[in-house]
Amino acid sequence: MVEQNQLTIIQYPKCSTCKAAVKSLKSKGNDVVSRDIVEDTPTAEELKVLVARSGLELKKFFNTSGDVYRELGLKDKLAGMSEDEKYALLASNGMLIKRPIVTDGKKATVGYKEEQYNEAWNN
Numbered sequence: 366m367v368e369q370n371q372l373t374i375i376q377y378p379k380c381s382t383c384k385a386a387v388k389s390l391k392s393k394g395n396d397v398v399s400r401d402i403v404e405d406t407p408t409a410e411e412l413k414v415l416v417a418r419s420g421l422e423l424k425k426f427f428n429t430s431g432d433v434y435r436e437l438g439l440k441d442k443l444a445g446m447s448e449d450e451k452y453a454l455l456a457s458n459g460m461l462i463k464r465p466i467v468t469d470g471k472k473a474t475v476g477y478k479e480e481q482y483n484e485a486w487n488n
Contacts, residue, residue, distance in 0.1 A: 402459035
């Protein structure tokens with residue numbers, strides 16, 4: 366049985382926001398398992414599960430401030446894409462995914478806000 370406070374964080378190790386998120390989670394006594402979003406990008410199927418667990422819309426999982434998002438002109442293209450195409454696109458490049466994503470296997474959060482983490486991951 367997995368301990369309740371074991372969390373997986375899918376992150377980009379060089380990202381300062383991700384580092385702050387890991388520090389926050391660990392400071393609350395969580396056991397944090399790190400996964401590199403670029404070297405071990407979530408598959409479309411994994412992303413579908415994470416989106417469902419987060420209760421958020423799929424569009425919230427796009428890293429809209431990232432270079433790749435802008436280079437691909439996704440702001441204008443996403444509206445015309447099917448949900449499956451969006452998942453495939455996210456799974457094709459970890460830098461397109463908003464980070465960090467944290468999950469305990471039951472729920473998931475995306476992005477990092479201290480208040481959100483206090484609510485979701487305070488054991």
